[in-house]
Amino acid sequence: MSDKVKLTYGGAVNAALARCLEQYPETILYGEDVALPGGVFGVTRGLQKAFGERVFDTPISETAMLGAAVGAAMMGRRPIVEIMWMDFALVAFDQIVNQAANVRYVSEGRLSAPLTIRTQQGNAPGACAQHSQNLEALLLHVPGIRVAMPVSAQDAHDVLIAAVACDDPVVVIENRTLYPGAKAEVQLNQPPQPIGGHRRRRRGDDVTVVTWGAISASVQAAADLVAAEGIGADVIEAVWLNPFDTEAVQDSVRRTGRLLVVHEANVTGGFGAEVVARVVEAGVPLKAPPRRLGAQDTRIPAAVALAQAVLPQTAQIADALRALVKG
Amino acid sequence: MSDKVKLTYGGAVNAALARCLEQYPETILYGEDVALPGGVFGVTRGLQKAFGERVFDTPISETAMLGAAVGAAMMGRRPIVEIMWMDFALVAFDQIVNQAANVRYVSEGRLSAPLTIRTQQGNAPGACAQHSQNLEALLLHVPGIRVAMPVSAQDAHDVLIAAVACDDPVVVIENRTLYPGAKAEVQLNQPPQPIGGHRRRRRGDDVTVVTWGAISASVQAAADLVAAEGIGADVIEAVWLNPFDTEAVQDSVRRTGRLLVVHEANVTGGFGAEVVARVVEAGVPLKAPPRRLGAQDTRIPAAVALAQAVLPQTAQIADALRALVKG
Amino acid sequence: MAEPLEHLLGMWRIRILEETVQQLRLDGDIVGSVHLANGQEAIAVGACAQLKSQDAVFATYRGHGWALARGVPAHGILAELLARKTGVNGGRGGSAYFSAPEYGFYGENSIVGAGVPIAVGAALAAKFDNSGRVSLAVFGDGAMNQGGVTEAMNLAAVKSLPVILVCENNRYSELTPIEDMVRNPDLSARAGALGIPAVRIDGNDPVQVSTAIALARQNAAHGLGPTFVEAETRRIVGHYIGDAQQYRPEGELEADLQAEPIKRFRRQLEGAGVPNEIVDGVEEKARREIKEATERALADPPVDPSTALEHLYV
């Protein structure tokens, strides 16, 4: 039987969850509407049927859900908790930042919290301001929490398995606009990969573009556009943000001399600043000032035309690439 | 009667609160232990006596406290809420990020939320990991929330008045190690100042140091140290972080050609990255790669000797200045 | 118009608005997630009938009906959902997060439970501003398990704040039955344990709702603090448009459709001898109104992207 199957992004997550539940008897999977209904996006469909009471629905109690994950993880379980939207994690941020993140360090390694939080974020057409944020930067400032943002079906699958296998708390941030996309070939049954790493989505010598999350597609589209004009973009899609592959970025910029960081999160205080800082602190020689492109520093409006005015679009990314390279 | 009085930092905050309660009948002041007991640091002492039921104690319910501030502010009150430790805001982060920040924008300006959150943060000797964090970067990534971190008694006073007068949500982050310090002369009864701005704590031409919060004292001590060695540091203490005085920093770096950012918060994802990014994106010519100094990317241990190994110390700041200037 | 007919008109308005929204959403004129209140109309209508102009309503994402019952014009709501400049928030709120404070509608909220502390804050303001305002928080059965709701109820209780706590118990949180998420299905007991007067009522009867809210409003106005009203109801549509509702046991929807408030209220009016043409006339009036509002909204200009950065700060 072949290990390659065609799966949507959502299907790849489902397959990864099934494998974890199969392979690690200590996993439990829970969240709002994940069990009987199979998840509001259908991502956890069939899992309760297959794995019984290890997969269960919870009340709308994010603090209890995440706190329970910390406690269960301390005791040797590997809880996988779905927080339906990253925005909702804010009602329970204490359990991530003040609790999960401290377990191993403060106990001098006597305790650990091998839990995985699966969530998704970002804008989708018509979504309101409370369902549209990109909040990865908040977690990336918290030592003790690993963070990944897989974009491809393969990475969605592999990252989740790596997260569950990891003995530290990991937040895997998916994106609901990716769930129903086209099917892609996904290689199953590989051994769990170590956490960390990136994908080079295109090779080029003129400008390095670092990106993560669903907006990577726009970055690649923009890179295609400018390639036709003779601009070679080196596109690094950061799959893991903690740990972040700083060296890969520095190496690329050493080659290209130019840096653009693109994220869907708003610019100020976003992780793009960190990427820029790590490159310039290392003294990598630059032919042009580095640039960041992200959402404008405002709230996200519901109307599609307004949201588009706020979020980075392919044309703007292409313009930024041109400006960086052609000055 | 003179308008200048000698006050501790805590006393200056108290005076500002009294003035706000006096001058703005729409202010209310509440929090845990703030009214009858006068606050766990004594900062709100005497205010309930003077202003009656507009000053009151609340249950240990940060979500209700902050949510109530949003609702009361929408109705034209100017709530001043004390969150005893910034760390505790995480149990209620939703009410800041998803609620307060959205009120004006999403309503197209039909509603506003003129509330002030007073809190304090940072490490103090022996404090545990859950009472030691510097979390300003989390708020600085949230459009719609103003943030200040006053260091001097005068600024603690003035910033609070500006915050209360401001028609948008403002978080004023104080520091408990500053409350009981030496008294300083504080000018009272000036008209409320606009939000924004910085203090230049020292002038110099060799290196720009941008800092904020209580660690500014260590920065100034380090600047004094290296001044004796002929290194002139231009020390910019950012009183307000949103709005942040980007131009002042860029102007200074244009003059010095060197940049060090120092904050007590851990480095990765801290606001220091934003400051670095804003300088390099603007193409300000640099004689040396910029540098950031902050807490190591770890949790904060309780033992003083361990915490000192994690938090930036004066000697390290001085070393960083030397390295930047002397290469 | 006599009060019962007002109730019927109010309920029809909501029903037809929601049906219109559903159609516009299926046609692609409205984009994104939409939560309808079909079947729950009696609560908004019965409650708002007792509120005064100074009162403040805080609803959830399932709030179109509450806005309409509060007096927000259907046109402004539809234009908001249709991303028109003339929407109550110029398209920034959308279906799930709009407000219209001019009408005492202080907004929907898309974070479960988060509106309750905010409503309590509006009540707190009333303690100081001589407005005589009573504030009303609406939330679902599922929201009872969000900690901030308990916090807010306790704060309201201990400070005796003028707030009415309306729990719309439609027995589901999204796709999950509340009975699977609590041990004690009597949610009002939690309010009682906090020292808050609490009743469970038939939320499909606008008259019963109106009575409970009338008393609750008086409690608030007399300085007695919060009252908790658990209104039992059924939503007769999916949680969101597109919800296949496979979680419903067989026969449930059919039973719910029999108990739904409009059909029931019509039967009552007929039983009381109100002539058919009067009852039908109410429905037609509502249809005309919503149709006209829809046409106007569809003809309105779209939002203007050049304004997208305005109003973040003062």
Next chain:
Amino acid sequence: MAEPLEHLLGMWRIRILEETVQQLRLDGDIVGSVHLANGQEAIAVGACAQLKSQDAVFATYRGHGWALARGVPAHGILAELLARKTGVNGGRGGSAYFSAPEYGFYGENSIVGAGVPIAVGAALAAKFDNSGRVSLAVFGDGAMNQGGVTEAMNLAAVKSLPVILVCENNRYSELTPIEDMVRNPDLSARAGALGIPAVRIDGNDPVQVSTAIALARQNAAHGLGPTFVEAETRRIVGHYIGDAQQYRPEGELEADLQAEPIKRFRRQLEGAGVPNEIVDGVEEKARREIKEATERALADPPVDPSTALEHLYV
């Protein structure tokens, strides 16, 4: 040793540990915020007497006594507070946030209420790991108003998780009386409303505590889920060392000192005819133990700053 004398010994150990800690703090050997449990010893001692080795205790910043009652050596606790390498967490936890899982003490917590969901998680684990573990969450009266506590109680109830919920009602949250922060002073009523068996007991009587916890543990072990025990008590010291306690009404502390568990239990033992020298011998034994532990801890090497970055990740 007979059980009553065990209770007395346990309480003395805690009292003397806390007095020692207070002295070390005032002398500057211990640095930072310290919360003592003087007066509340009977709860920890009575409860831990009923726990088994596989059980897991989750306490608050006021947790030295629970750790000691759970069997954590006084030396490890003192060394932790004194920032010694030999501290249970090598000085990383400090007074307010240490753990010693080897003894079933899964830690203090300095975020009010936050330990309760975590304890519920440990109980959740027990559903799957055949450990027979019962978990026990301790929290204060004030913590009842932190929303996460209600969430956690409900989750435990609906999933019937083996957790004992112990509310140490010492009538104050820091400097504020609980009676000013709730309408209904019977906090156990909230558990009742969630469908959780709940009792209010005299928390200054270790025997009564022990009885309640014995039953609660059996509920848990029999798959019946959580039990809520509201243990009324008094702290006879400040909230933290240095608290001037001006918030106390006149005469309160004096009355509390009469009702404090050690004095009372001694009186009971004397009344029951236990010879004075035996009763006094228990105190002396505790004093010797703590003194010896203190001397050892003080002689231990300080924490090693070069290890400060270890153990953030695996």
